[in-house]
Amino acid sequence: MATSKAPARSQILQRRETLVSYLFLLPALFFFVGFVLTPMFMGLVTSFTDSSFANAATGSKFVFLDNYIRLFKDPIFRKSAWNTLVIVVVSVPAVTAFSLWVGSAIYKMKSGVRSFFRCVFYLPVVTGSVAVVVVWKWMFDKYNGLFNYVIRAFGGEGLPWTESQTMALWCIILILFTTSIGQPIVLYVSALGNVDSSLVEAAQVDGATDLQVFWKIKWPSIMPTTLYVAVITTINSFQCFALIQLLTSGGPNYSTSTIMYYLYEIAFRTTKEFGYADAMGVILALVIALFSALQFKVMNGGTTE
Amino acid sequence: MKRFFALALALCMTFALAACGSTSTPASSGESTDGVTEITWWAFPTFGVDSGYEQELADAFMAQHNDIKVNVEIIDFTSGADALTSAITAGTAPDILFDAPGRIIEYGNAGNLVALDDMIEELKSDLASESLLETCMGADGSYYMYPISSSPFYMGLNKEMLEEADALQYVNLEGDRIWTTENFVKMCEALRDAGVCQTPGIVYCGGQGGDQGTRALVNNLYSSSIVGEDGSWTVDANGVKALELLKTMYDSKALDAGFSMAAADELQQFQQETCAMTFCWGTSNANSYASEDYTQISVPFPSDDGVPELEYLVNGFCVFDNGDDAKTAASKEFIKFICDDAEWGPKSVVQTGAFPVRASYGNLYEGNEEMSLLASWTQYYGPYYNTKEGFAAMRPLWFNMLQQVFNGTPAQEAADAFNTGANA
Numbered sequence: 001m002a003t004s005k006a007p008a009r010s011q012i013l014q015r016r017e018t019l020v021s022y023l024f025l026l027p028a029l030f031f032f033v034g035f036v037l038t039p040m041f042m043g044l045v046t047s048f049t050d051s052s053f054a055n056a057a058t059g060s061k062f063v064f065l066d067n068y069i070r071l072f073k074d075p076i077f078r079k080s081a082w083n084t085l086v087i088v089v090v091s092v093p094a095v096t097a098f099s100l101w102v103g104s105a106i107y108k109m110k111s112g113v114r115s116f117f118r119c120v121f122y123l124p125v126v127t128g129s130v131a132v133v134v135v136w137k138w139m140f141d142k143y144n145g146l147f148n149y150v151i152r153a154f155g156g157e158g159l160p161w162t163e164s165q166t167m168a169l170w171c172i173i174l175i176l177f178t179t180s181i182g183q184p185i186v187l188y189v190s191a192l193g194n195v196d197s198s199l200v201e202a203a204q205v206d207g208a209t210d211l212q213v214f215w216k217i218k219w220p221s222i223m224p225t226t227l228y229v230a231v232i233t234t235i236n237s238f239q240c241f242a243l244i245q246l247l248t249s250g251g252p253n254y255s256t257s258t259i260m261y262y263l264y265e266i267a268f269r270t271t272k273e274f275g276y277a278d279a280m281g282v283i284l285a286l287v288i289a290l291f292s293a294l295q296f297k298v299m300n301g302g303t304t305e
Numbered sequence: 306m307k308r309f310f311a312l313a314l315a316l317c318m319t320f321a322l323a324a325c326g327s328t329s330t331p332a333s334s335g336e337s338t339d340g341v342t343e344i345t346w347w348a349f350p351t352f353g354v355d356s357g358y359e360q361e362l363a364d365a366f367m368a369q370h371n372d373i374k375v376n377v378e379i380i381d382f383t384s385g386a387d388a389l390t391s392a393i394t395a396g397t398a399p400d401i402l403f404d405a406p407g408r409i410i411e412y413g414n415a416g417n418l419v420a421l422d423d424m425i426e427e428l429k430s431d432l433a434s435e436s437l438l439e440t441c442m443g444a445d446g447s448y449y450m451y452p453i454s455s456s457p458f459y460m461g462l463n464k465e466m467l468e469e470a471d472a473l474q475y476v477n478l479e480g481d482r483i484w485t486t487e488n489f490v491k492m493c494e495a496l497r498d499a500g501v502c503q504t505p506g507i508v509y510c511g512g513q514g515g516d517q518g519t520r521a522l523v524n525n526l527y528s529s530s531i532v533g534e535d536g537s538w539t540v541d542a543n544g545v546k547a548l549e550l551l552k553t554m555y556d557s558k559a560l561d562a563g564f565s566m567a568a569a570d571e572l573q574q575f576q577q578e579t580c581a582m583t584f585c586w587g588t589s590n591a592n593s594y595a596s597e598d599y600t601q602i603s604v605p606f607p608s609d610d611g612v613p614e615l616e617y618l619v620n621g622f623c624v625f626d627n628g629d630d631a632k633t634a635a636s637k638e639f640i641k642f643i644c645d646d647a648e649w650g651p652k653s654v655v656q657t658g659a660f661p662v663r664a665s666y667g668n669l670y671e672g673n674e675e676m677s678l679l680a681s682w683t684q685y686y687g688p689y690y691n692t693k694e695g696f697a698a699m700r701p702l703w704f705n706m707l708q709q710v711f712n713g714t715p716a717q718e719a720a721d722a723f724n725t726g727a728n729a
Contacts, residue, residue, distance in 0.1 A: 053390060053393070053394065053411075053415055054414065054415050055415075056393070056394055056415060056416075056417075057415055057416030057417060058416060143503045143504070143574060143579045144577065144579060160564070162564070162565040163562075163563070163564040163565050164564070165564075165712060168564075168565070247565065248511065248565045249511055249512040249565070249567070251510075251511050251512070251564055251565060251704070251705070251708055252510075252511070252564035252565065252708045252712065253705060253708045253709055253712060254705065265701065267390075268386070268387045268390050269386075269513070269697070269701065270697055270698045270700070270701050271697065271698045272390060272697070274394070
């Protein structure tokens with residue numbers, strides 16, 4: 001008898017614990033479902049309709065894959081997709097490598113100095129993007145900007161910066177870079193500080209060079225951090241929007257337009273076709289998911305096994 | 306068991322969300338239990354930034370109408386349009402909006418507004434210009450905007466810079482100041498040669514903000530029109546000729562192109578004396594970008610035949626159809642108070658810095674030479690196209706076309722792409 005009662009009581013306790021766990025999850029779940037899952041689902045459904053501002057009152061109809069087919073025929077979307085890809089391909093390795101380099105350089109420093117550098121690099125992250133972009137916009141100004149002022153002071157001719165089709169995207173990438181490195185540096189400093197020192201010392205005793213210590217001991221140890229940095233930077237780069245809107249509005253001649261910016265333009269500025277804009281959103285989400293999965297695969301899910 | 310809880314939670318969530326949705330339905334009733342109808346007014350800062358005039362109006366109105374409460378919310382020109390789109394699609398639109406015909410008629414055509422035909426009918430006999438009616442009319446022939454004032458867009462020049470460059474001789478400062486394309490080119494070249502500023506003028510093309518200025522410039526240079534005889538959006542042969550002229554001037558540095566600039570950026574450069582002219586001058590901008598360091602001269606856009614066709618702004622109100630007759634009636638009453646009240650009507654017109662649409666208001670700027678000059682330019686008002694179908698989609702194509710031309714795309718090719726895209 002006693003043996004049969006014990007598992008029953010255990011099951012009841014387990015149920016109670018599960019119930020309590022779910023209840024604790026409930027507030028977060030409410031917001032997650034209400035503000036993440038529901039809009040995602042609505043966006044997916046809308047992407048198969050001709051929903052727009054013009055027919056919001058009269059109702060929209062299902063157009064199946066028309067929006068998706070139109071996307072791939074739209075030269076501005078193709079240009080925006082290419083620009084987005086360039087931003088991701090350039091900024092993700094640059095941010096990851098630079099953050100790792102800075103992290104490696106400062107994690108051994110005294111705590112005060114380390115904190116100073118962390119503050120310096122983290123400052124653009126905590127500063128509002130509007131303030132950051134306004135300052136950059138002033139620096140890039142063709143007539144009275146800081147950069148051209150310095151160039152002219154040395155006898156050169158001012159550059160067109162954001163006014164040029166070839167330079168504008170690189171200006172965007174530069175700003176994105178400065179606002180993206182803060183968090184990875186802080187993470188790398190922390191991850192490198194947590195590398196098992198006994199392993200490092202053992203390798204050094206065995207005659208390993210600094211480079212060997214880094215690649216054989218530290219790099220595998222910080223792999224989960226690298227994976228996180230790569231995935232987060234990829235997502236942020238794909239979703240780059242505010243600084244483009246504030247700095248170039250996608251120009252000149254769509255040379256800085258990205259999928260996120262074009263989506264916004266279609267949904268809010270020009271034709272206000274919500275269905276078409278949602279189709280872009282779905283494609284962007286799929287591409288981000290694909291890139292993230294690829295990064296997980298390439299980095300073995302953040303392990304060295 | 307976990308599945309059971311998960312299912313139960315999912316159901317809870319669904320009910321919770323459904324509950325959220327249902328609570329908004331009864332809120333559409335505007336009349337509260339104490340018999341007061343509450344209305345919300347969203348206003349772009351046409352009465353001036355941080356002027357507080359909107360609240361003054363609301364207070365004065367509420368003092369006369371105890372049964373109506375007006376909530377004032379000021380929206381800005383940068384994010385206001387997006388906020389409106391979101392609010393309308395989410396069913397949380399305000400009751401009244403103070404804006405211009407471009408957006409208002411778009412909302413009316415989409416079925417979001419209450420027709421104001423009864424109000425316009427009363428106004429018709431007192432309108433200063435019959436053409437103002439077309440700015441208020443939707444595609445279905447109903448009137449969706451109740452206008453209060455209008456003013457032209459024109460060019461601004463830096464007098465001292467022009468004098469220094471001996472370029473003032475090309476500008477007509479007599480009569481209504483109309484001038485020719487030929488003199489405009491000579492003026493720009495004189496400014497360039499004298500080197501009194503970094504660039505004579507900037508044809509901004511980095512966004513759609515204030516793009517009516519660049520359209521007026523292009524269309525006046527060789528008397529073209531953005532709307533063809535068949536009603537389509539068009540850059541015709543004369544428009545192409547104007548684009549070619551601007552490209553030539555850009556290449557010779559007689560003008561510059563602002564690839565990442567909208568009108569506000571160009572106006573700042575004008576204010577800071579980086580350039581000697583602005584293509585987006587108007588009564589409102591003349592106040593916002595005033596400078597005591599130099600004299601600003603207002604001139605109409607230059608044209609080959611010396612007869613300009615000016616773009617113009619109409620300020621007005623609309624009422625959103627929020628499904629509540631009490632709110633609609635209260636909103637109309639408030640709009641009438643702002644525009645037609647014997648005391649507050651003329652005062653409101655002056656506050657917009659523009660000219661009254663009501664002929665009976667007469668000259669509200671007696672003794673002001675500049676305003677009298679601008680008032681005389683109403684005779685040069687061109688056709689109003691901001692309410693035409695496809696206007697919103699045309700605007701990004703316009704500034705991108707300018708970018709392409711300045712970047713070396715043949716003007717005809719860029720114009721063809723514009724004509725195709727804008728009429729798609």
